[in-house]
Amino acid sequence: MAVKIGLLGFGTVASGIPFLLKENGEKIRAAAKDKIEIAKILVKDDDEKNRLLAAGNDYHFVTDVDAIIKDPDISIVVELMGRIEPARTFIEAALAAGKHVVSANKDLLAVHGAELLAVAKEHRAALYYEAAVAGGIPILRTLANSLTSDKITRILGVLNGTSNFMMTQMVDEGWTYEAALAKAQELGYAESDPTNDVEGIDAAYKAVLLSQFGFGMTIDFDQVLHQGISTITPDDVAVAQELGYVIKLVGDIRETPSGIAAEVSPTFLPKEHPLASVNGVMNAVFVESIGIGESMYYGPGAGQKPTATSVVADIIRIARRLHDGNVGKSFNEFVRETQIAHPSDVKSAYYFAISTPDKRGQLLRLAQIFNSEAISFGQVLQQRANGDTARVVIITHSLSRTQLSNVLEKLEEVADFEVLNTFKVLGE
Numbered sequence: 001m002a003v004k005i006g007l008l009g010f011g012t013v014a015s016g017i018p019f020l021l022k023e024n025g026e027k028i029r030a031a032a033k034d035k036i037e038i039a040k041i042l043v044k045d046d047d048e049k050n051r052l053l054a055a056g057n058d059y060h061f062v063t064d065v066d067a068i069i070k071d072p073d074i075s076i077v078v079e080l081m082g083r084i085e086p087a088r089t090f091i092e093a094a095l096a097a098g099k100h101v102v103s104a105n106k107d108l109l110a111v112h113g114a115e116l117l118a119v120a121k122e123h124r125a126a127l128y129y130e131a132a133v134a135g136g137i138p139i140l141r142t143l144a145n146s147l148t149s150d151k152i153t154r155i156l157g158v159l160n161g162t163s164n165f166m167m168t169q170m171v172d173e174g175w176t177y178e179a180a181l182a183k184a185q186e187l188g189y190a191e192s193d194p195t196n197d198v199e200g201i202d203a204a205y206k207a208v209l210l211s212q213f214g215f216g217m218t219i220d221f222d223q224v225l226h227q228g229i230s231t232i233t234p235d236d237v238a239v240a241q242e243l244g245y246v247i248k249l250v251g252d253i254r255e256t257p258s259g260i261a262a263e264v265s266p267t268f269l270p271k272e273h274p275l276a277s278v279n280g281v282m283n284a285v286f287v288e289s290i291g292i293g294e295s296m297y298y299g300p301g302a303g304q305k306p307t308a309t310s311v312v313a314d315i316i317r318i319a320r321r322l323h324d325g326n327v328g329k330s331f332n333e334f335v336r337e338t339q340i341a342h343p344s345d346v347k348s349a350y351y352f353a354i355s356t357p358d359k360r361g362q363l364l365r366l367a368q369i370f371n372s373e374a375i376s377f378g379q380v381l382q383q384r385a386n387g388d389t390a391r392v393v394i395i396t397h398s399l400s401r402t403q404l405s406n407v408l409e410k411l412e413e414v415a416d417f418e419v420l421n422t423f424k425v426l427g428e
């Protein structure tokens with residue numbers, strides 16, 4: 001008997017599933033211990049259904065979700081519609097009806113994952129979502145299974161292909177943010193509203209999920225500090241290169257003595273850091289742990305086949321467990337009480353670009369302000385900007401988030417100094 005699945009949505013990722021089921025049918029059958037069959041596909045309306053049928057898609061398309069959720073023959077529901085609603089309502093109803101669910105919806109899982117997992121647990125249903133973080137990189141299952149005996153101390157990740165493509169153009173070609181965005185939109189990497197990608201929101205969703213799998217703690221999306229790439233200027237990029245760094249949008253989740261800290265921010269990476277060579281639309285997750293030390297998982301973070309591959313892997317896992325009679329185990333069993341780090345425990349070196357009138361004694365005044373917060377300099381560079389203005393670039397030694405906000409407040413109070421940009425620096 002085949003395991004019957006119902007797809008919710010038939011867009012980019014979902015329409016890659018039939019290809020994989022056909023192309024790798026034998027292997028999938030051996031792993032799942034049963035044939036996997038697409039029984040029904042939910043589409044929005046009859047127009048869409050007729051369009052898909054006319055295009056040669058020989059499936060049973062339905063326009064009412066109940067046709068899937070109430071079908072006793074369907075055991076796995078695969079949500080690939082995206083966005084919060086109606087995906088959340090549909091998944092909840094499917095779980096409540098005892099269906100197992102696979103999704104790739106990071107937005108939904110990062111914000112409403114806890115409540116959906118509770119419904120899954122109540123109904124002894126599986127809810128798997130490997131594709132929600134870094135599409136084609138099997139990172140969640142790696143953290144949950146292969147690294148289960150290890151203690152993870154930090155996870156760093158290039159988690160958004162669109163912004164990484166843009167940063168690569170800005171670094172390698174010296175493009176402005178605006179030019180890089182226009183190119184990303186022309187190539188279909190960025191949506192017409194790119195906010196989620198360029199402002200670090202998409203990567204922050206993934207950081208929430210990584211915090212659960214890597215550290216057993218559920219950090220709320222609102223507790224992930226996120227800063228995007230839109231304020232990065234060619235001057236920042238050039239000075240980073242001059243000092244031996246590459247700027248990338250990096251997700252950073254780590255455990256400190258007081259708890260966990262997660263943020264997404266443009267970060268100066270030393271050129272020799274493995275993440276510095278992750279270019280274009282590629283993603284990578286760099287894990288620091290006590291046992292293995294450093295390991296990096298690299299691959300496509302999006303795209304039809306890579307993402308569908310992760311989705312089908314989840315489907316296979318559920319089908320196999322259905323066959324073995326042990327379905328319903330949670331995707332991630334590592335759960336601890338969540339403790340959020342105190343800002344004084346979250347430490348990094350920082351890059352400051354500060355504009356100041358080009359007159360004597362300014363550097364000394366700056367040094368005094370930083371010194372009043374016990375912040376010391378690693379590197380200082382003074383550049384003439386234009387006319388009477390100078391641009392001072394400082395790479396500090398390690399400082400805490402508390403020190404950072406204090407010094408920014410003090411700099412704000414001095415009319416002579418304008419902080420142009422502040423970014424985290426790794427490896428100082």
Ligand SMILES: NC(=O)c1ccc[n+]([C@@H]2O[C@H](COP(=O)([O-])OP(=O)(O)OC[C@H]3O[C@@H](n4cnc5c(N)ncnc54)[C@H](OP(=O)(O)O)[C@@H]3O)[C@@H](O)[C@H]2O)c1
Pocket residue numbers: 008009010011012013014042043044079080081082083086104105106107131132134135301302303304307
């Ligand atoms: N694309 C990737 O590379 C990638 C990578 C990782 C994760 N994901 C995640 O995978 C999910 C699917 O992404 P995708 O790129 O395949 O999106 P997509 O191409 O936009 O496909 C979603 C499909 O679902 C349809 N849909 C939306 N609401 C529906 C409803 N109420 N009933 C029936 N159909 C509905 C959409 O129709 P309309 O177009 O008419 O709205 C569209 O055809 C998202 O959660 C995304 O974040 C995608």
